[in-house]
Amino acid sequence: MSILVNKNSKVVVSGMTGREGRFHTEQMIHYGTNVVAGVTPGKGGQELLGVPIFNSVQEAVDRTGADAGLIFVPAPFAADAVLEYEGAGVPFVSLITEGVPINDMIKVANKLKAGGKTRLLGGNCAGIITPGECKMGIMPGHIFTPGPIGMVSRSGTLTYEVVWEMTRAELGQTTCVGIGGDPIPGTRFNEVLEMFENDPETKAVVMIGEIGGTDEEAGAEVIKRMTKPVVAFISGRTAPPGKRMGHAGAIISGKLGTAQSKVDALLAAGATVADATSEVPELLRKALSKVGVSV
Numbered sequence: 001m002s003i004l005v006n007k008n009s010k011v012v013v014s015g016m017t018g019r020e021g022r023f024h025t026e027q028m029i030h031y032g033t034n035v036v037a038g039v040t041p042g043k044g045g046q047e048l049l050g051v052p053i054f055n056s057v058q059e060a061v062d063r064t065g066a067d068a069g070l071i072f073v074p075a076p077f078a079a080d081a082v083l084e085y086e087g088a089g090v091p092f093v094s095l096i097t098e099g100v101p102i103n104d105m106i107k108v109a110n111k112l113k114a115g116g117k118t119r120l121l122g123g124n125c126a127g128i129i130t131p132g133e134c135k136m137g138i139m140p141g142h143i144f145t146p147g148p149i150g151m152v153s154r155s156g157t158l159t160y161e162v163v164w165e166m167t168r169a170e171l172g173q174t175t176c177v178g179i180g181g182d183p184i185p186g187t188r189f190n191e192v193l194e195m196f197e198n199d200p201e202t203k204a205v206v207m208i209g210e211i212g213g214t215d216e217e218a219g220a221e222v223i224k225r226m227t228k229p230v231v232a233f234i235s236g237r238t239a240p241p242g243k244r245m246g247h248a249g250a251i252i253s254g255k256l257g258t259a260q261s262k263v264d265a266l267l268a269a270g271a272t273v274a275d276a277t278s279e280v281p282e283l284l285r286k287a288l289s290k291v292g293v294s295v
Contacts, residue, residue, distance in 0.1 A: 002130035002175045003150070003195040003202075004092055004119070005068060007034070009134050012060045012090070014039045014081045015072035017048055024072070024096075024138050025049060031141040033134050036064040057084040069093040070127070070136050078123060079104035082186075083111060086118040094136050095122035095186065105184040112186065120186025126156030126178035137178065147172015148295060149284065150196035152189060153208035154181045154215075158235060162208060162277050169281035171295060174202045181210065189219030197226045203293045204284055207232040207271070209262055216262040220269035229287035230271040231280055234262045 011028070015021040016038030026049055029035050035051055037060035044055035054060040057069065069085040071078060071093065078097040085093045100123045112118055121128060127137010131144040139156065143164045149171055153159040156178055163176060177192050179185045189207065196202045207230055209216040216234065223230050263273050272283050288295055 002133065003192070003199055004121075004130075004175065004177065005128055005134040005136055006130050007032070007133040009068045009092075009136075010034055010036045010064060010066045011068045011070060011134075011136060012037045012039060012057060012064070012066040012085075013051075013070045013072065014057065014084075015074075016040065016051070017043055017046075017053060018072060021072035022048065025051070027141065028135050031135040032132075033136065036060075036066050057081075057090065058088045061088045061090060067091055068136065071095045071097060071122075073097060075099040075101070079108045082108050082118075082120055086112060086115055089117055091117065092119050093121070093186075094125065094127045095120060095180075096125065096127060096137060097122075098124035098182070100124070100182065102183060105182065109184055109186065121177065122180040122182070122186055124182040125180030125185075126159060128175065128177050130175045131173050139176070139178070143167055144176065145172040146174075148174060148201060148203040148293070149206060150174045150192075150199065150202040150204070151176040151206040151208070152192040152196070153178055153206075154210050155208055155235060158208045158210075158233070158277065162206060162233065162280050165278055165281050166206070166284070169285075171281055171284055174199060183213065185215070189215050190222045193219055193222040193226065193230070197222075197228060202228065203295070204229045204231065204288050206230075206280060206284070207266075208235070209233070210235045211259050211262075217265040220262075220265040220271070223266065223269040223271050229284075229291060230266075231274060231283045231287055232266045232271045233274045233277055233280060234259045234266075
């Protein structure tokens with residue numbers, strides 16, 4: 001099984017006719033993702049990569065029955081794009097765009113929470129992939145392989161690094177979820193961890209966190225009651241206080257959000273924490289063997 005997306009997902013891409021949108025849509029189609037429509041206002045009626053373009057998300061959904069959306073539009077328009085999917089009743093949307101104003105994301109988060117019908121992944125995320133079935137985002141599909149390990153991560157680059165280590169160690173993945181590194185993510189660690197806990201095909205979970213915020217600590221509260229082993233890695237251990245490292249959300253403020261506070265919370269919850277990404281595959285095998293799972 002998988003979480004959130006699979007081979008049956010019908011994907012709409014907003015901003016598909018732009019440079020980045022076109023490039024990554026072509027990669028997604030080549031991977032096997034069922035891209036059924038693109039959306040660019042003013043270009044409705046055209047076709048690109050064999051995919052019809054519509055002027056609005058509502059029109060695309062009405063014509064194709066799409067149930068997933070991917071957004072590549074510029075930051076000033078990204079929030080409105082998310083709300084367009086919410087208005088059309090699309091249950092899952094991934095926002096790749098970075099630099100979306102925080103005030104815009106606050107409004108989006110409140111609207112989605114009140115509506116309760118659309119789940120947002122991101123912004124500023126690499127997207128999501130169920131290996132061999134569906135790729136929605138910018139990740140390099142060839143490094144992923146089907147298997148029993150779920151992954152959730154704030155960092156796209158670290159996702160690729162750890163997945164490549166796992167794939168080389170013959171530890172495939174059910175679904176890999178990039179929640180993004182912005183201060184207000186649409187979906188958080190605790191929510192994805194719950195999904196993996198409820199997925200019968202996922203036997204263990206890898207969690208990649210970083211400094212800033214308290215989402216990893218909130219995730220640790222879920223790990224306390226999980227029946228599946230979790231192996232974690234926290235980046236930014238050498239970051240000085242007040243210095244933003246990489247993502248907009250990766251900044252230590254006072255005593256909150258430090259790498260050590262996250263490591264301590266995860267260890268207390270029963271997770272195994274790697275000191276280096278290269279350690280993850282071996283730690284996964286040890287964790288799985290303790291619960292009687294052979295891989």
